[in-house]
Amino acid sequence: MIFELQHTDARCKARAGKLSTDHGEAPTPAFMPVGTIGTVKTVSPQELRQCRTHIILGNTYHLYLRPGLEILRKFGGLHRFNGWSGPILTDSGGFQIYSLEELKRADEAGVEFKSHWDGSKHLFTPENVVDIQRAIGSDIMMVLDYLTGNPSDFPTAESAHRHTLQWAERARVRFTATPPLYGYRQFQFGIVQGGIYPELREASLRGLLVIGFEGYAIGGLAVGEDAQTRRRITGFCTERLPAPYPRYLMGVGKPGDILEGIELGVDMFDCVIPTRNARNGTVFTRRGKLNLRNTGHKTAPQPIDESCECFTCRNHSLGYLHHTFRVNEIYGLRLATIHNLHFYQTLVSEAREAILKDNFLAYKKKFLQEYREA
Amino acid sequence: MIFELQHTDARCKARAGKLSTDHGEAPTPAFMPVGTIGTVKTVSPQELRQCRTHIILGNTYHLYLRPGLEILRKFGGLHRFNGWSGPILTDSGGFQIYSLEELKRADEAGVEFKSHWDGSKHLFTPENVVDIQRAIGSDIMMVLDYLTGNPSDFPTAESAHRHTLQWAERARVRFTATPPLYGYRQFQFGIVQGGIYPELREASLRGLLVIGFEGYAIGGLAVGEDAQTRRRITGFCTERLPAPYPRYLMGVGKPGDILEGIELGVDMFDCVIPTRNARNGTVFTRRGKLNLRNTGHKTAPQPIDESCECFTCRNHSLGYLHHTFRVNEIYGLRLATIHNLHFYQTLVSEAREAILKDNFLAYKKKFLQEYREA
Numbered sequence: 001m002i003f004e005l006q007h008t009d010a011r012c013k014a015r016a017g018k019l020s021t022d023h024g025e026a027p028t029p030a031f032m033p034v035g036t037i038g039t040v041k042t043v044s045p046q047e048l049r050q051c052r053t054h055i056i057l058g059n060t061y062h063l064y065l066r067p068g069l070e071i072l073r074k075f076g077g078l079h080r081f082n083g084w085s086g087p088i089l090t091d092s093g094g095f096q097i098y099s100l101e102e103l104k105r106a107d108e109a110g111v112e113f114k115s116h117w118d119g120s121k122h123l124f125t126p127e128n129v130v131d132i133q134r135a136i137g138s139d140i141m142m143v144l145d146y147l148t149g150n151p152s153d154f155p156t157a158e159s160a161h162r163h164t165l166q167w168a169e170r171a172r173v174r175f176t177a178t179p180p181l182y183g184y185r186q187f188q189f190g191i192v193q194g195g196i197y198p199e200l201r202e203a204s205l206r207g208l209l210v211i212g213f214e215g216y217a218i219g220g221l222a223v224g225e226d227a228q229t230r231r232r233i234t235g236f237c238t239e240r241l242p243a244p245y246p247r248y249l250m251g252v253g254k255p256g257d258i259l260e261g262i263e264l265g266v267d268m269f270d271c272v273i274p275t276r277n278a279r280n281g282t283v284f285t286r287r288g289k290l291n292l293r294n295t296g297h298k299t300a301p302q303p304i305d306e307s308c309e310c311f312t313c314r315n316h317s318l319g320y321l322h323h324t325f326r327v328n329e330i331y332g333l334r335l336a337t338i339h340n341l342h343f344y345q346t347l348v349s350e351a352r353e354a355i356l357k358d359n360f361l362a363y364k365k366k367f368l369q370e371y372r373e374a
Numbered sequence: 375m376i377f378e379l380q381h382t383d384a385r386c387k388a389r390a391g392k393l394s395t396d397h398g399e400a401p402t403p404a405f406m407p408v409g410t411i412g413t414v415k416t417v418s419p420q421e422l423r424q425c426r427t428h429i430i431l432g433n434t435y436h437l438y439l440r441p442g443l444e445i446l447r448k449f450g451g452l453h454r455f456n457g458w459s460g461p462i463l464t465d466s467g468g469f470q471i472y473s474l475e476e477l478k479r480a481d482e483a484g485v486e487f488k489s490h491w492d493g494s495k496h497l498f499t500p501e502n503v504v505d506i507q508r509a510i511g512s513d514i515m516m517v518l519d520y521l522t523g524n525p526s527d528f529p530t531a532e533s534a535h536r537h538t539l540q541w542a543e544r545a546r547v548r549f550t551a552t553p554p555l556y557g558y559r560q561f562q563f564g565i566v567q568g569g570i571y572p573e574l575r576e577a578s579l580r581g582l583l584v585i586g587f588e589g590y591a592i593g594g595l596a597v598g599e600d601a602q603t604r605r606r607i608t609g610f611c612t613e614r615l616p617a618p619y620p621r622y623l624m625g626v627g628k629p630g631d632i633l634e635g636i637e638l639g640v641d642m643f644d645c646v647i648p649t650r651n652a653r654n655g656t657v658f659t660r661r662g663k664l665n666l667r668n669t670g671h672k673t674a675p676q677p678i679d680e681s682c683e684c685f686t687c688r689n690h691s692l693g694y695l696h697h698t699f700r701v702n703e704i705y706g707l708r709l710a711t712i713h714n715l716h717f718y719q720t721l722v723s724e725a726r727e728a729i730l731k732d733n734f735l736a737y738k739k740k741f742l743q744e745y746r747e748a
Binding site for chain 2: 037038039040041043045046066067071074075081082083089172273283301315316317318319323324326327329330331333334
């Protein structure tokens with residue numbers, strides 16, 4: 001088994017567990033920084049570890065286009081290519097294709113799309129997406145899913161769910177029929193779709209459980225629905241997913257969203273927010289977000305957050321960070337990224353500690369009392 | 375004294391010495407990476423040290439414009455602003471003003487120039503450039519000099535030299551009349567000008583020695599003259615500069631130029647080549663330069679240089695570096711910068727070891743036999 005459920009909070013559904021892969025373990029709840037094209041932008045593998053990152057995410061769509069499978073195979077997979085020796089999860093490309101503005105066409109066979117990079121045409125099928133992730137060599141791979149934005153009408157959501165489920169079955173067949181390429185184990189997660197409709201979510205979920213995966217993701221959220229709907233659908237799914245399997249809420253989110261997911265029984269998260277916001281000069285603190293470009297910071301001798309123990313806060317002032325953004329020093333992008341990743345990893349790590357003490361709800365309440373979304 | 379001459383090679387003029395400042399020591403020959411606006415682009419102070427950097431350079435012109443003196447004073451100087459706790463040398467702004475394409479006007483008073491940043495007008499005088507460097511708090515400050523490109527005709531070079539010498543005297547008066555602002559010592563270096571004319575160089579040098587500084591720079595080179603002329607003028611100056619004082623060849627240069635400067639008795643160098651080339655994807659090896667963008671590297675599993683012990687070569691392959699430049703990953707700029715700085719610092723450190731064994735000429739010969747300028 002990839003997952004060990006260690007403890008469920010006595011007062012809510014929040015869970016503490018452990019993912020075990022041949023590249024090491026990751027305590028859960030886990031936050032996975034996004035290493036789009038193989039690199040979590042601006043930071044080194046060593047810095048990721050110093051931020052207490054245990055597992056990262058790679059984007060199959062981007063890695064397939066560049067560096068491409070031939071190079072990844074020659075290197076013996078993504079770990080040896082990018083130097084991150086811990087666990088890696090790869091998404092299936094479903095979300096990137098959904099986000100592409102260029103023409104894409106889905107039918108039973110799969111999804112045809114045009115590369116955002118050079119305009120070339122490609123086809124992703126449930127089968128070749130398994131093969132691609134074999135070549136990437138991620139520890140956890142996701143099945144190809146079919147996404148629609150929220151809210152979609154029932155027939156659209158239903159069709160997307162049906163595609164996703166049929167594809168999941170084909171993906172599992174391919175997964176079972178093919179060996180990993182580099183001598184270590186890979187696991188495969190299914191993805192629950194069904195938009196904002198509980199009956200579709202239920203059908204999706206039951207279908208996936210019949211097929212059987214090592215873990216289950218809740219997809220098709222954080223794509224336009226309001227917070228209450230997301231909460232409702234997430235809770236609906238976690239109530240029905242069997243306890244021994246890891247649960248992954250894809251693409252979520254802000255600090256408050258992550259705490260809410262944890263409360264509902266989610267174990268794994270990924271989101272570009274901490275890294276992308278950092279590069280835009282937005283950093284997280286216990287009291288909310290700060291904009292480093294704000295001229296009010298220009299003479300500030302204190303760090304972003306006095307209580308923070310990240311490299312950035314131990315070594316550099318808010319005033320200096322403001323300066324690096326003002327004069328476009330690349331070093332500043334790294335400093336902000338390190339701080340934000342440390343903030344997110346501290347959040348899930350503290351949440352875990354609280355869960356182990358049956359104290360998650362109090363932790364969440366205290367965090368949200370201090371933390372203000374701008 | 376700021377400088378201790380420890381040894382002169384028995385077979386040539388190459389010297390090994392030590393700069394001592396209140397922010398620590400720097401063995402010489404020393405290479406100073408350029409931290410233009412306070413930051414050596416893309417790298418942390420810790421990484422600078424890991425590359426065996428002992429002293430860095432800051433640009434007075436850039437620091438004066440941004441972050442500006444008010445902020446630097448509030449922070450207690452550049453060291454506390456940017457987090458580099460070792461020695462810092464600042465240039466005088468003379469070279470940046472010389473390089474400005476926008477209108478600049480020099481007369482006896484000083485140089486008037488337009489900011490490249492916001493078009494505002496400013497005046498640098500020999501006196502206020504001392505004051506500015508007091509506010510920056512560099513360990514070593516340079517006098518304001520007046521530069522002409524090479525070759526300039528004799529009257530132009532002569533006028534530039536006369537300006538520079540008059541300004542040097544005024545700068546020294548101001549330096550002597552003002553205390554450092556932050557409780558540690560600052561030193562001041564004069565700059566020999568005179569273009570490609572030995573008689574002007576001699577007059578410049580004698581004039582500076584009469585005034586008396588803690589060190590002497592050779593300026594007005596690496597601005598258009600051929601290699602032979604640079605060698606001739608550098609050697610002319612080092613033969614006449616008194617042995618107990620440190621000698622700094624400004625803005626030089628390529629690895630071979632640095633070895634030549636060392637052979638002629640130069641102690642200190644600065645240049646943007648290792649850092650700027652890195653950001654363009656060009657890295658240095660024992661056999662010459664490599665272009666990381668070259669598609670030939672895309673599947674290369676080996677590091678840039680098998681024998682190199684820098685962070686980049688210990689952790690990442692040439693193939694991965696090629697990928698980071700191909701997909702514009704900012705992390706790659708840092709990796710290339712670290713490698714190039716490590717290469718330059720290894721070069722001067724090995725040169726020093728060779729000098730201490732009276733073996734510099736053999737070291738230089740061996741290096742140049744292997745190293746090919748593309």
